[in-house]
Amino acid sequence: MVNKLKHDFIEIFNRESEDIFFSPGRVNLIGEHTDYNGGHVFPCALSFGTYGVAARREDRKVRMYSINFEQLGVIEFDLDNIVYDEKDDWANYPKGVIKVLQERNYEIEGGLDILVFGNIPNGAGLSSSASIEVLTGVIFNHYNNLNIDMIDIVKISQEAENKFIGVSCGIMDQFSIGMGQKDCAILLDCNTLNYRYSHINLDGYKIVIANSNKRRGLADSKYNERCEECANAKTALKKELNFNELGELSEEVFDKNAYLIENEVERKRARHAVYENQRTLKAVKALEENDIELFGKLMIASDTSLREDYEVTGLELDTLVAVSLEQDGVIGSRMTGAGFGGCTVSIVKEDAVENFIENVTKSYEDKIGYKPDFYVADISDGARKIG
Ligand code: NG1
């Protein structure tokens, strides 16, 4: 792979590359739509992600080429004039990160040629966007000797997505991609950014990701709508309760005070955020006590809440979860990521994985008309220089 990318670099830029970087995708095991509500998440970095092959330039131009979007060709821009441009599509993510670096007064000395290749399915809730953001941060950090901590690269990447791209996302994706560790999921408190690694010891089980192959479409605008609904619910509750984030509330306190949220839709959204946060803490405890059955039940409860209270699933994801749960050896299954399409994550007994994939493919295709894709997750390290 790496050799092929070096070869492609020469073809595209007519020169040798200098260094190779990798930034993973991520899958969230539980804790969905809790990050921007100040709750907990439990994601892990994957072995597939985005590769970046780079070489310094003497001038202040950045030239970028993505093998995934070859029809867009080489995208060129000047370090002194970084503006969002719809036609540059994917390249707006790296642009955003460079822009935020500059806004924070990091000095970017010179331009770069960068070839990018990603093997994460796009728009599937596995964070292809955050993967390229963090990749960009790591690359520019390296070539400009900026010595930025990974945590700050994470925050800079999130800010790029918030301000430059316009998605009010929380910090889960960038955090897990930057800070990921092999064979571990990260329990992250998105309010305080306290975190710890939890070793994933799924003896005899696999984490199976299924892509519904339903593109997410309107996800970004619906996403911002959910952020706003939760913010309104929080304001209504805060009139009586003294707290900062929905993630600080227990189910009991929420239930007692939920009547304060007059808007019924906003009440449901907030209920999801509060309950999902508590579920995440219970799920991590269960996993660490080797109670995989309980972990699976909490995954299913998470999905139900995302479907009924948060309303971010849709026919394809609902079908995929339903047919997954009908199979032998399945402990739990839920949508993962923003929703509306994209992926599910399931815990499946190792010896049942093959049948699971075959049967789910068939049932899903019967009902939806096209096939899902599967990935058996391999939990890996976070973004880094690899060569
Ligand atoms: P995906 O589905 O990877 O875009 C989005 C947000 C996360 C989080 C999840 C829902 C972005 C970049 N990320 O993830 O911060 O809120 O949805 O839990 O939009």
Ligand code: MG
């Ligand atoms: Mg995204």
